Structures are given as C-alpha cells and as structure tokens.
Amino acid sequence: MSQDIPYKIYLKENEIPDKWYNVRADMKNKPAPLLNPGTHEPLKLEELEPIFCTELAKQELDDTTPYFDIPAEIQSFYKMYRPSPVVRAYCLEKALGTPAHIYYKFEGNNTSGSHKLNSAIAQAYYAKQQGLKGVTTETGAGQWGTALSMACAYFGIDCKVFMVKVSYEQKPFRREVMRTYGASITPSPSMETDIGRKINEEFPGTTGSLGCAISEAVETAVKNPGYRYVLGSVLSQVLLHQSVIGLEAKAALDKYGIKPDIIIGCAGGGSNLGGLIAPFAGQMLRGEENYRIIAVEPASCPSLTRGKYIYDFCDTGKVTPLAKMYTLGSGYIPAPNHAGGLRYHGMSTVISQLYDDGYLEATTAKQTEVFEAATKFARTEGILPAPESSHAIKVAIDEAMKCKETGEEKNILFGLTGTGYFDLVAYKNYNDGTMENYLPTDEEIAASLAKCPQV
Amino acid sequence: MSQDIPYKIYLKENEIPDKWYNVRADMKNKPAPLLNPGTHEPLKLEELEPIFCTELAKQELDDTTPYFDIPAEIQSFYKMYRPSPVVRAYCLEKALGTPAHIYYKFEGNNTSGSHKLNSAIAQAYYAKQQGLKGVTTETGAGQWGTALSMACAYFGIDCKVFMVKVSYEQKPFRREVMRTYGASITPSPSMETDIGRKINEEFPGTTGSLGCAISEAVETAVKNPGYRYVLGSVLSQVLLHQSVIGLEAKAALDKYGIKPDIIIGCAGGGSNLGGLIAPFAGQMLRGEENYRIIAVEPASCPSLTRGKYIYDFCDTGKVTPLAKMYTLGSGYIPAPNHAGGLRYHGMSTVISQLYDDGYLEATTAKQTEVFEAATKFARTEGILPAPESSHAIKVAIDEAMKCKETGEEKNILFGLTGTGYFDLVAYKNYNDGTMENYLPTDEEIAASLAKCPQV
Numbered sequence: 001m002s003q004d005i006p007y008k009i010y011l012k013e014n015e016i017p018d019k020w021y022n023v024r025a026d027m028k029n030k031p032a033p034l035l036n037p038g039t040h041e042p043l044k045l046e047e048l049e050p051i052f053c054t055e056l057a058k059q060e061l062d063d064t065t066p067y068f069d070i071p072a073e074i075q076s077f078y079k080m081y082r083p084s085p086v087v088r089a090y091c092l093e094k095a096l097g098t099p100a101h102i103y104y105k106f107e108g109n110n111t112s113g114s115h116k117l118n119s120a121i122a123q124a125y126y127a128k129q130q131g132l133k134g135v136t137t138e139t140g141a142g143q144w145g146t147a148l149s150m151a152c153a154y155f156g157i158d159c160k161v162f163m164v165k166v167s168y169e170q171k172p173f174r175r176e177v178m179r180t181y182g183a184s185i186t187p188s189p190s191m192e193t194d195i196g197r198k199i200n201e202e203f204p205g206t207t208g209s210l211g212c213a214i215s216e217a218v219e220t221a222v223k224n225p226g227y228r229y230v231l232g233s234v235l236s237q238v239l240l241h242q243s244v245i246g247l248e249a250k251a252a253l254d255k256y257g258i259k260p261d262i263i264i265g266c267a268g269g270g271s272n273l274g275g276l277i278a279p280f281a282g283q284m285l286r287g288e289e290n291y292r293i294i295a296v297e298p299a300s301c302p303s304l305t306r307g308k309y310i311y312d313f314c315d316t317g318k319v320t321p322l323a324k325m326y327t328l329g330s331g332y333i334p335a336p337n338h339a340g341g342l343r344y345h346g347m348s349t350v351i352s353q354l355y356d357d358g359y360l361e362a363t364t365a366k367q368t369e370v371f372e373a374a375t376k377f378a379r380t381e382g383i384l385p386a387p388e389s390s391h392a393i394k395v396a397i398d399e400a401m402k403c404k405e406t407g408e409e410k411n412i413l414f415g416l417t418g419t420g421y422f423d424l425v426a427y428k429n430y431n432d433g434t435m436e437n438y439l440p441t442d443e444e445i446a447a448s449l450a451k452c453p454q455v
Numbered sequence: 456m457s458q459d460i461p462y463k464i465y466l467k468e469n470e471i472p473d474k475w476y477n478v479r480a481d482m483k484n485k486p487a488p489l490l491n492p493g494t495h496e497p498l499k500l501e502e503l504e505p506i507f508c509t510e511l512a513k514q515e516l517d518d519t520t521p522y523f524d525i526p527a528e529i530q531s532f533y534k535m536y537r538p539s540p541v542v543r544a545y546c547l548e549k550a551l552g553t554p555a556h557i558y559y560k561f562e563g564n565n566t567s568g569s570h571k572l573n574s575a576i577a578q579a580y581y582a583k584q585q586g587l588k589g590v591t592t593e594t595g596a597g598q599w600g601t602a603l604s605m606a607c608a609y610f611g612i613d614c615k616v617f618m619v620k621v622s623y624e625q626k627p628f629r630r631e632v633m634r635t636y637g638a639s640i641t642p643s644p645s646m647e648t649d650i651g652r653k654i655n656e657e658f659p660g661t662t663g664s665l666g667c668a669i670s671e672a673v674e675t676a677v678k679n680p681g682y683r684y685v686l687g688s689v690l691s692q693v694l695l696h697q698s699v700i701g702l703e704a705k706a707a708l709d710k711y712g713i714k715p716d717i718i719i720g721c722a723g724g725g726s727n728l729g730g731l732i733a734p735f736a737g738q739m740l741r742g743e744e745n746y747r748i749i750a751v752e753p754a755s756c757p758s759l760t761r762g763k764y765i766y767d768f769c770d771t772g773k774v775t776p777l778a779k780m781y782t783l784g785s786g787y788i789p790a791p792n793h794a795g796g797l798r799y800h801g802m803s804t805v806i807s808q809l810y811d812d813g814y815l816e817a818t819t820a821k822q823t824e825v826f827e828a829a830t831k832f833a834r835t836e837g838i839l840p841a842p843e844s845s846h847a848i849k850v851a852i853d854e855a856m857k858c859k860e861t862g863e864e865k866n867i868l869f870g871l872t873g874t875g876y877f878d879l880v881a882y883k884n885y886n887d888g889t890m891e892n893y894l895p896t897d898e899e900i901a902a903s904l905a906k907c908p909q910v
Contacts, residue, residue: 007534007535008468008534010465012461013463076545079462080546080836081837110837113876154834154837172883176879176883176886177839179883181833379636382565383565383566384635419566421628421876421877422876427632428634
C-alpha cells in the first residue's frame with residue numbers, strides 16, 4: 001500500500017475553485033439550441049425569463065464564455081461543505097487484489113446527501129439577487145428537493161416543492177428534512193394548480209409522476225409574482241455549476257501528479273457526470289490530453305445506449321422547451337428502479353453532443369449487480385453509497401478486475417455522488433433477495449420514440 | 456467575519472493521533488474500581504476475561520498508563536474517515552449576532568453517523584487479534600450497533616446485535632444498514648437466550664429494554680466459545696478510545712493558537728464527553744491550564760444533575776459489575792425521549808469522579824428547546840444534527856447569547872457527535888408541534904435510588 005498518497009486528498013479552503021467552467025465554450029460542435037415547442041425556433045432570453053431567473057437563463061444560453069466567476073456568497077456557502085475529498089480506495093483495492101489505483105470524488109458529505117447542493121445554492125443565490133420571493137421545483141427521489149430547501153433556508157427565500165405523491169408517501173423522512181429547512185412540500189398531483197386538478201380528475205387516485213410535478217412547479221412559478229422555476233439536472237446551467245466537482249478533483253489529483261486513465265460517472269440527467277468530467281473533457285476538446293470516460297446508466301433506463309439523438313420534450317407533460325438529446329421518448333415510463341435519480345428519459349444536451357462526437361463511452365448496469373457492488377464498497381470503504389452512485393462503483397470494480405487480469409496499474413477515478421441513508425428500502429430488497437431487474441424491450445423503446453415530436 | 460481561520464480546520468493524515476490518552480493516569484482521585492456484584496470486591500482481570508476481550512479488560516483496569524499506542528490496523532481504518540474537522544460556525548455566529556467564536560468538532564461524517572465508530576473499530580480489532588470468532592452487543596438507538604457492524608465487516612469477524620424490540624420495529628432502516636454490513640440482528644427479548652425466554656414468558660408482548668438486551672448479549676457471549684461481549688459507552692476503555700476526538704480537536708485549535716474558554720458536550724454514558732474533554736481535563740488535572748467544561752443531559756434523564764454518586768449496577772437486569780457513578784438507579788426508566796443515546800441511568804465512572812471533584816459543570820436541556828436549537832443549527836450551518844448532539848448545540852447557543860450581552864469574544868467549543876438522518880420521526884414530532892417534555896419528579900428519582908445496592 002503506497003504511503004505517498006494519502007487516503008483522502010483535500011484541497012485547502014482557498015483552493016476551492018472561484019470560477020465555474022463552461023465546457024460548451026471549448027466544444028466545436030455546440031449542443032443544439034433549445035427550441036420553442038410551438039414555433040420550433042431557438043428560444044430567446046425573453047422567452048426564458050418568465051420561467052427562469054434572468055442570470056440563470058443567460059447562463060443557459062451562453063455557449064461561448066469559458067469561465068463564470070462564482071459569487072462570493074456562494075463561495076462562502078461552498079466552504080461549509082467543500083472542498084470534498086478525492087479518496088484513494090486503498091481498502092477496496094486490497095479486497096479486489098487489483099494493481100489498479102482507484103480514486104473517488106465523494107460528494108455525499110453534506111445533509112442533502114449528494115452533489116445536488118452545488119447547483120441548488122447557485123440557483124437560490126441568483127433568485128435572491130433578483131429580489132424574488134421564492135422558487136418552485138419538483139422532486140422525485142428527494143435529493144434535489146432537500147438540497148434546494150437547504151439553499152433557500154440559507155438565503156431566506158421561500159421554497160415550494162412539488163413531490164411526486166408516491167415518494168411523498170413512501171419517503172416521509174426526505175419530506176421531513178425539507179420541512180425542517182422550512183420548505184413547503186406539496187404532494188403532486190395536487191389540487192393547487194390547474195394541471196394538478198385536471199390530472200386528479202382524469203386519473204383519480206393517481207400517485208403522480210415527475211413529469212406532472214414539473215408541470216405543477218412551472219405553473220406555480222409563472223402564476224405567482226416573485227417566483228421562478230428551478231431544476232436540478234439536465235440543464236446546461238446545472239452542468240456549469242457542477243463543474244466545481246471536476247475542477248476540484250483535477251486539482252487534487254494534479255497535486256500528486258496523478259492522471260486518471262479512466263473516468264467513470266453515473267448518468268441520469270447528466271448533472272454529476274457533466275460536472276465530474278468537465279475539465280477533463282475540456283482538455284480532450286482542446287486536443288491537450290486524452291482520457292477514457294464512461295457513463296453508466298441503469299439497464300432499465302438506457303437513454304445513451306439504446307435511445308435516439310433527436311429533439312424531444314424534457315418532461316412527460318410536454319410543457320417544456322424541446323431539447324436535442326439522447327432520449328427514450330418523453331412518454332417512456334422507466335420500470336421501477338431504486339436509483340430514482342437516474343430514471344430520466346433523456347440526457348443533458350452537453351453530454352449528448354459529447355457522446356455523439358465520441359468523447360465518451362456509455363454502458364449499462366443491472367440493478368442487482370449495482371447493489372452487489374454497493375455492498376462490497378460499503379463493507380470495505382465504510383461508506384454506504386447511494387444507488388445512483390453505485391452504478392459507477394460497479395463499473396469501476398469491473399475495470400479494476402480487468403487490470404488484475406492484465407497486471408496494469410491504471411488510475412481509475414469515479415464519482416461517488418452521494419450516500420444511501422434514505423435508500424434503505426432498496427437495500428432491504430437486495431438483502432432480502434427480492435430485488436428484480438427490469439429490461440425494456442426494443443419494441444417498448446421504439447413505440448415510445450415514435451411519439452417524439454417531428455422537428 | 457475573520458478570514459484567518461478557515462471554516463474547517465483539518466489536521467493532515469499523519470497528524471491523526473497515534474496514541475490514545477488515558478485521563479485516569481492524571482487523576483489524583485481515581486475513579487472507584489468496578490466491584491463483583493456478589494462479593495463487593497474489586498474485579499480482577501481473570502473475572503473480566505470470560506466476558507471481555509483480554510486486551511480491552513486490561514485497558515479497563517489500567518488507571519496509571521497515560522498513553523496507549525493505537526495499533527497500525529486501527530490507524531489505517533481511522534484514515535478512512537478521520538481526521539474529522541473542527542468547524543468554525545461562522546454562519547451560526549452571524550445568525551446569532553454574537554461576538555463569541557463558536558467551534559464544533561464534527562464526528563458525524565461516517566456511515567455509522569456518530570463518534571461510536573472510534574471505539575467500535577478498536578474493540579473489533581482486539582477481538583480479531585485474540586483469534587475470536589465474533590462479538591455480541593446490544594443497541595438501542597442504533598448508532599453503536601451500526602458502528603460495530605461496520606468495524607466487524609472490516610476485520611471479517613461475526614457481529615451479533617441484540618436490538619431492543621421497539622427500536623427493531625420502529626427503526627427498520629438502522630437495522631438494514633447493520634444487515635448490509637453483514638451483522639445478525641435479533642430483536643430483544645428473543646427466544647434465543649435463557650434470560651430472553653424468561654422475560655418473554657413473564658411479560659408476553661414486551662417491547663424490550665436496553666437492560667434486557669445487555670443481559671442477552673452477555674449471556675450469548677459467555678455461552679458461545681470464541682465470542683466476547685462489547686459495549687459502546689460508559690466503560691473507561693471506551694473513553695480511552697474516544698480520546699482521539701479531544702486530541703484531534705486540541706491539535707487543530709493549537710495550530711491557530713485558539714484556546715477554548717468553554718467546552719460543551721452532551722452526556723449520556725459519557726463516551727463523547729469523555730473523549731472530547733480528555734486532553735483538556737488532563738491539563739487541568741496537571742494544573743497547567745483551566746477551562747470551563749459543561750456536560751449537557753436531557754432533563755428527562757438527569758444523572759449528574761439530580762442523581763447520586765453511589766455504587767450501582769450498569770444495567771437494568773442487574774447482571775453486570777457494580778460501578779460507582781452518578782446514577783438515577785439502575786431501575787430508573789427514562790421517559791420517552793428522542794435522544795436515545797442519552798437515555799442511560801448512570802454515567803461513566805471517569806466523568807462521575809471528575810464532576811465530583813469539580814472539574815466540570817452539568818446542566819440539563821428540555822427536548823423542545825433542544826430541537827429548536829437543532830433546527831436553527833441545521834438552517835444556518837447546513838448539517839442536520841443528531842438529537843443527542845443538539846443538547847450541546849443548545850447550550851453553546853445559550854453561552855454565545857450571553858457573550859452577545861456582555862460583548863465578550865469567548866471561544867466556545869462543542870462536540871457535534873453525529874447526524875440526525877435516522878432520527879426524522881423525532882424531527883417530525885417537533886415540526887408537527889406534538890413533541891412533549893417529560894420531567895421526572897423528585898419522588899420518582901428517590902424511589903429508584905432507594906433500590907440501589909448497599910455497598
């Protein structure tokens with residue numbers, strides 16, 4: 001066991017990045033623009049402003065500015081839970097008997113339990129700066145809702161969360177954390193919005209969906225003066241804020257002269273993956289360096305690996321702009337899967353374009369394999385990982401085992417996005433041996449894709 | 456806001472202590488010895504060995520050796536989650552408008568969610584070294600059981616946890632974490648032990664108690680070759696291991712020339728408080744320095760503030776040795792309180808003697824006040840604290856507000872022992888406004904104390 005590299009590489013507080021990196025600036029093939037779903041024309045700032053905070057809308061549309069200053073207030077907040085460590089997984093390596101060096105960037109050591117806080121605090125800040133009363137959002141698994149509640153409590157603005165009804169009922173503890181931070185949580189579909197009332201009438205007793213919760217949150221933002229809508233993934237502004245993950249990871253590794261051969265991240269909407277790989281992808285785009293980057297999706301929701309690169313709605317309710325992305329079709333209903341944060345039909349436009357241009361690979365993992373890897377990780381490295389993050393663990397272990405066969409001392413870096421403390425129903429299913437793997441058929445995916453808009 | 460002192464003071468990995476400090480070595484008035492409950496004679500090593508690992512029994516009896524080397528394997532494990540930071544609570548200070556400087560030593564950033572892991576890994580190590588198959592223990596709130604499960608998984612030894620039946624049923628998620636780490640969890644009272652069967656016969660449908668679970672764990676250890684019993688608090692060996700908290704805290708503060716004026720810790724059995732104050736109390740005992748140390752108990756279980764300093768059983772079932780300690784009587788049933796880790800009738804013999812000799816003060820906090828402080832802390836500092844730790848937060852805030860009145864710039868250090876991620880039923884009660892405060896009457900305490908053994 002090498003003693004030169006510590007178990008945890010921490011940057012100093014004054015080494016936390018003071019700028020976010022916008023990978024789009026270095027892309028020759030820019031992500032395709034968001035389109036107005038009625039006119040199919042590229043969206044303009046003034047069309048986004050009624051829904052999004054103005055500064056965030058500007059960030060969303062800006063694909064040329066390489067760096068954005070991180071405002072001082074956000075830097076202060078970052079100092080409460082950042083820098084997050086790059087951890088050398090000595091104990092996992094030993095258990096695997098691999099010559100590979102495994103590193104993970106751990107984003108779970110904050111009360112939201114995931115990397116979502118990096119963008120939540122930025123979005124709450126710009127809302128506060130604009131003099132808004134509050135923000136609205138939706139949450140499914142609950143990580144984003146929790147992160148946003150914490151951020152809004154910090155800046156003293158109102159936070160209205162529409163929580164998919166089935167999660168509201170099955171995850172009372174997530175709901176309670178948000179309440180403790182002062183957020184108001186409404187089970188969706190609710191009777192508080194037109195769309196909610198309509199859905200409740202049409203489908204009495206429905207337990208809701210993320211698509212419906214998005215529609216309710218957007219309606220509430222638009223109808224209430226002083227409110228805007230915010231989102232925790234998919235958007236390019238979110239990937240911009242999440243670049244803090246990759247910038248810190250790269251700075252920490254650079255301190256010890258470590259170049260990762262393989263970089264692995266789980267991929268749902270792309271917020272973590274996009275953040276982790278940003279500076280590395282930037283080097284590749286500028287022709288300075290080369291890395292093998294692997295996106296890991298759940299086999300039950302394989303947008304990159306089995307979807308199509310076309311224009312589609314970002315939500316099931318078809319109220320959002322159109323985005324060109326790898327998608328399974330906005331009507332695709334992912335089978336039950338405990339990695340709720342990865343159950344999204346599409347993929348960030350940035351990740352989609354980088355994938356299409358060959359800068360990254362994609363693979364899938366089955367749920368039971370993921371929890372097998374999660375359990376091995378928990379027992380050796382001591383951290384109970386989130387189901388989402390465990391997709392990356394699974395592939396990191398696979399790659400480390402390949403090194404065992406070949407004898408290669410590769411450096412593997414993966415993103416450990418969060419902890420599984422609120423996912424113990426999933427662990428119970430796995431421990432009880434009752435967890436199942438769902439795989440969509442080709443026909444299912446084709447049927448869903450057939451309903452995408454013709455652009 | 457001073458920019459000289461960072462938000463988080465981290466030691467370097469090679470600055471993690473390599474020795475535990477045994478505060479008893481510096482005490483002129485040693486804690487009274489444990490007594491054999493039959494003969495009332497001081498317990499000898501050979502009497503402890505059938506129950507405890509031999510090295511741990513030696514540590515328990517040793518009140519003269521000031522430092523114990525931390526074995527290399529334990530140091531390696533410590534590096535996975537230590538050093539833990541000393542955090543400057545800039546945001547809380549700002550919210551309070553106090554000139555005081557508030558620091559907290561945060562022990563919650565590991566999957567067990569508390570400081571318990573510091574001693575669990577030591578106890579599992581010595582069991583492994585002795586060639587044992589496994590260990591038995593009891594758990595109530597679940598922090599200790601989780602920590603021990605993690606430690607046993609790391610060293611590959613068996614872990615049998617007797618979990619108070621009411622917790623087993625009400626805290627399925629705690630149970631599931633332990634299962635994920637490979638521990639076997641038995642609801643207590645069970646049908647697997649003589650004492651369990653007896654209690655189940657006498658009190659059909661009982662939901663159990665910590666006292667009963669201790670008895671079952673001890674019986675199982677004694678009857679199964681290759682097993683020993685381990686305990687997460689109260690014992691002097693536990694305080695020895697937990698000294699790593701105080702040693703790290705002091706080293707971190709020393710780096711910036713900070714001398715704490717007030718040191719605050721929550722007090723149940725004394726494991727956290729004893730660990731946090733160890734090196735500071737050592738300086739006081741040697742006449743080198745002076746600090747104001749405050750132990751905070753729940754008002755519903757006030758052993759230091761309203762108990763008596765006498766010999767008593769360590770458990771409700773009266774199967775353990777007698778310890779001289781501040782106690783409410785081993786038959787005292789603390790009223791329901793969400794800080795399960797503080798619901799213990801007695802107090803570490805070390806803390807008891809230091810208190811009796813005037814080295815520390817003690818005070819109590821009511822449950823609703825504690826959660827009010829917890830919520831304020833969560834919203835400003837971003838961490839959802841454990842109910843136990845929040846007792847210390849409450850008094851730290853009180854002291855900071857006194858500084859606001861007097862204008863004094865005192866340095867306040869408190870122990871943030873853990874996170875509240877598994878305590879959200881408690882937060883829900885508080886958020887719903889249904890939380891109650893229970894205060895024992897003088898008559899209740901007197902009646903319980905009257906049943907203590909005459910030594």
